[in-house]
Amino acid sequence: MTAVVTDAGSGDVLMLAHMNAEALARTIETREAHFYSRSRGKLWKKGEDSGHVQTVVEMRVDCDQDAVLLKVRVAGTGASCHTGRISCFYRSIPLGSAPSGELKLDFIGDAKLFDPAKVYKQP
Amino acid sequence: MTAVVTDAGSGDVLMLAHMNAEALARTIETREAHFYSRSRGKLWKKGEDSGHVQTVVEMRVDCDQDAVLLKVRVAGTGASCHTGRISCFYRSIPLGSAPSGELKLDFIGDAKLFDPAKVYKQP
Numbered sequence: 001m002t003a004v005v006t007d008a009g010s011g012d013v014l015m016l017a018h019m020n021a022e023a024l025a026r027t028i029e030t031r032e033a034h035f036y037s038r039s040r041g042k043l044w045k046k047g048e049d050s051g052h053v054q055t056v057v058e059m060r061v062d063c064d065q066d067a068v069l070l071k072v073r074v075a076g077t078g079a080s081c082h083t084g085r086i087s088c089f090y091r092s093i094p095l096g097s098a099p100s101g102e103l104k105l106d107f108i109g110d111a112k113l114f115d116p117a118k119v120y121k122q123p
Numbered sequence: 124m125t126a127v128v129t130d131a132g133s134g135d136v137l138m139l140a141h142m143n144a145e146a147l148a149r150t151i152e153t154r155e156a157h158f159y160s161r162s163r164g165k166l167w168k169k170g171e172d173s174g175h176v177q178t179v180v181e182m183r184v185d186c187d188q189d190a191v192l193l194k195v196r197v198a199g200t201g202a203s204c205h206t207g208r209i210s211c212f213y214r215s216i217p218l219g220s221a222p223s224g225e226l227k228l229d230f231i232g233d234a235k236l237f238d239p240a241k242v243y244k245q246p
Contacts (some may be wrong), residue, residue, distance in 0.1 A: 002135055004127050011134035013127055017188045029221040059218060061228060062211040063204050067139045069212045081186050089192045100150045105184060113133040 005080065008057040008071040014080040015088045017046075019068065027068050030058045033070055046077060051076040051117045082120070084112035089095035124189050126158060130202065131180040131194040137203040138211045142191065154179045156193055172198040173242045186216075200236035205243070207235035 001024070005014045018037040019027070022043055026034040031045040033054035047053035054072035061068050074080055081088040091105040124149070128137045142150070145166055149214050149222040150157045156169040156177035170176035177195035197203055204211040214228040 002125060002139060006136060013129060013136070013192050016125060016127065016185065025222055027227075028216060028218055032219050032234075049239075050163065056218060059216040060138065060231070061214050061226075063206050063208075063213070063217055064211075068216070069136050083186050085186075088185040088190075090186070091184050093151060093182040093184055093191070095151055095154050095179060095182060099148055103151075103184075108183070113158040 001068060003033075003068050003070055003071045005033065005054065007086075008073050012087055013089055014072070014086065024068070027056060027070070028059070033050055033072060046080075047075060049112070050079075052079055054080070061069070078111040082116060084114045084116050084119075085109065086111075106118065124191060126191050126193055128156065128157075128177065128193045128195055130209075131196050135210055136212055137195070137197070137209065147191070150179060150193070150232050151182070153215075156195060169203075170198060173202075173237070175202055177203070205239060206244075207237045208232065209236065217219040 001019050001020050003017050005017065006012060007014055020036040022053055023034040023036045029062055033056055035046060037043055037044050053075040056070050058071040058074050059068060079086055086109060090107060091110050092108050093105060126140050126142050128140065129135060130137055140158040141161055146157040146159045155195050156179055158167055158169060161192050162169050176198040179193050181194040182191060202209055209232060213230060213232050216226055216228060216233050
């Protein structure tokens with residue numbers, strides 16, 4: 001299922017991730033966000049490398065039970081995006097005319113709170 | 124791609140849906156939310172049956188460009204869930220102990236703003 005993560009204080013949408021049954025159970029039990037990486041094929045605890053652990057204040061499920069909403073408090077610098085930003089949604093899409101070719105995106109809330117190269121060890 | 128829809132006023136998460144390239148282009152051009160129904164295999168404009176059209180105030184894309192965030196104003200009663208509720212996320216999951224068997228969910232913001240049986244024609 002898809003998990004939408006919002007900041008429990010501001011309400012801002014921070015990121016989207018995926019959960020399998022184990023990630024869901026661990027999150028419910030520990031109150032710390034766990035997800036399932038489809039690309040790596042394994043469970044991961046958010047912040048296990050970066051320290052940006054997400055403590056879940058409230059968790060909701062949607063009408064058809066294929067999505068959950070996590071309202072969290074983020075440890076460390078408060079960043080949830082792997083690029084070092086608070087939110088993964090840091091670029092806006094201009095509206096009102098038919099898109100042609102590549103979309104021109106505007107950067108918003110672009111400040112990086114950490115340097116990904118220093119936080120994530122390269123494999 | 125996955126689309127997260129939030130209320131432009133309150134910031135609350137209203138619903139999750141999916142977009143294909145056409146749904147994305149129509150939404151950008153018209154400023155009204157269009158999605159792609161994977162179960163019905165077709166494009167749909169949100170509110171085409173119910174009148175709950177979503178006007179997009181702001182649209183963002185995430186870091187890896189597989190999700191968008193739509194901040195919207197909802198027409199009509201203001202409901203976005205097909206059950207008649209404002210948000211699809213009207214049930215919370217109790218936290219803090221290992222889930223066993225079926226999850227016991229608490230209903231929150233459960234008021235129905237419309238009667239789905241009267242709004243959606245049965246096929």
